[in-house]
Amino acid sequence: MTRKYWILHLLGFCIFCTTFVFAEEATAVKQTTNDQTYLAYQDGNNLLSTDYAQPDSPEMAVDMRSSGMIWVVVGVIVIILSGLILYMITVDRKIARIEKEWKGKIDRKL
Amino acid sequence: MHKMWWKILCVVLLLYTFIIGLIIHVPARFVLYETIRNVFFHVPCWFAMILLLSVSLWHSVKYLRNNGIIHDIIAAQSANVALVFGILGFATGMLWGEYTWGDMISWLFNDTKILGAFIGVMIYAAYFVLRGSIEDEEKRARVAAVYSIFAFILLNAFVFVIPRLTDSLHPGNGGNPAFAMYDLDNTMRMVFYPAIIAYFLLGLWISTLLIRIKLLHYKMHDITLLL
Numbered sequence: 001m002t003r004k005y006w007i008l009h010l011l012g013f014c015i016f017c018t019t020f021v022f023a024e025e026a027t028a029v030k031q032t033t034n035d036q037t038y039l040a041y042q043d044g045n046n047l048l049s050t051d052y053a054q055p056d057s058p059e060m061a062v063d064m065r066s067s068g069m070i071w072v073v074v075g076v077i078v079i080i081l082s083g084l085i086l087y088m089i090t091v092d093r094k095i096a097r098i099e100k101e102w103k104g105k106i107d108r109k110l
Numbered sequence: 111m112h113k114m115w116w117k118i119l120c121v122v123l124l125l126y127t128f129i130i131g132l133i134i135h136v137p138a139r140f141v142l143y144e145t146i147r148n149v150f151f152h153v154p155c156w157f158a159m160i161l162l163l164s165v166s167l168w169h170s171v172k173y174l175r176n177n178g179i180i181h182d183i184i185a186a187q188s189a190n191v192a193l194v195f196g197i198l199g200f201a202t203g204m205l206w207g208e209y210t211w212g213d214m215i216s217w218l219f220n221d222t223k224i225l226g227a228f229i230g231v232m233i234y235a236a237y238f239v240l241r242g243s244i245e246d247e248e249k250r251a252r253v254a255a256v257y258s259i260f261a262f263i264l265l266n267a268f269v270f271v272i273p274r275l276t277d278s279l280h281p282g283n284g285g286n287p288a289f290a291m292y293d294l295d296n297t298m299r300m301v302f303y304p305a306i307i308a309y310f311l312l313g314l315w316i317s318t319l320l321i322r323i324k325l326l327h328y329k330m331h332d333i334t335l336l337l
């Protein structure tokens with residue numbers, strides 16, 4: 001196990017931590033929710049339907065962020081992503097090891 | 111492991127894309143709503159595909175210039191990964207389009223850009239059929255290299271030129287400049303461009319793994335290469 005991978009993990013962790021700062025900011029700015037229009041959007045599956053009057057500005061997913069649930073999604077994605085990346089690293093190292101094994105054996109042209 | 115700085119960069123940028131891309135403030139738009147974030151995840155698929163195909167093209171030309179079989183291997187494997195990104199682009203685009211444009215299948219034939227991309231991906235699928243059908247290594251490499259140049263130009267014509275002449279639901283077509291319609295404001299750019307780099311580096315990483323496996327295969331079977 002090379003030491004460089006730990007640096008890599010540390011970097012990822014640092015980025016993860018900084019995102020909390022962004023989230024605080026996000027919740028602070030967006031506190032004005034128009035509940036009625038929000039419910040209207042929740043009801044209709046088809047967002048293009050014109051059953052209700054459109055508000056002046058589109059309603060964004062404020063609720064999800066303010067209740068903090070977005071972090072579950074971010075966490076899941078980070079776990080999946082880091083799993084895939086670790087898998088890539090393992091495959092990379094496996095190939096490197098086989099390359100090393102074969103380097104001495106046949107190395108006329110390569 | 112040598113030359114690993116760009117792999118670290120790839121990992122860092124991927125994490126940055128997926129974390130910041132989900133929590134950053136995006137401009138509020140009708141129809142799109144929060145799905146505008148898909149710009150960070152769906153669009154870079156296509157950018158990575160085009161960039162990897164450019165790598166493939168570059169090495170095809172290099173093969174034709176100096177007949178080193180290594181260039182043929184690189185061209186084939188990077189096109190291989192590019193095709194995977196293309197398929198992922200289609201899958202994500204289908205899901206996104208289902209919820210914003212309404213229909214999952216019918217706009218394959220209605221939207222010029224999607225149809226063009228579909229034809230382009232099919233052309234590259236034919237590239238691999240062509241490669242599989244020729245036994246002789248050198249002949250395969252030469253024919254594939256020539257076809258690759260042809261395919262790249264055709265794909266670009268279908269994806270970037272023809273949609274601009276007609277109408278398309280995709281932004282930046284029908285004569286419009288590309289990013290103005292997205293309202294790809296500066297906060298979105300902060301994630302969008304790193305995302306492209308991250309996807310491209312990931313594609314390069316996977317293709318180097320495939321290339322190394324191919325080279326090992328040649329070594330193990332004692333095939334002397336003209337590298």
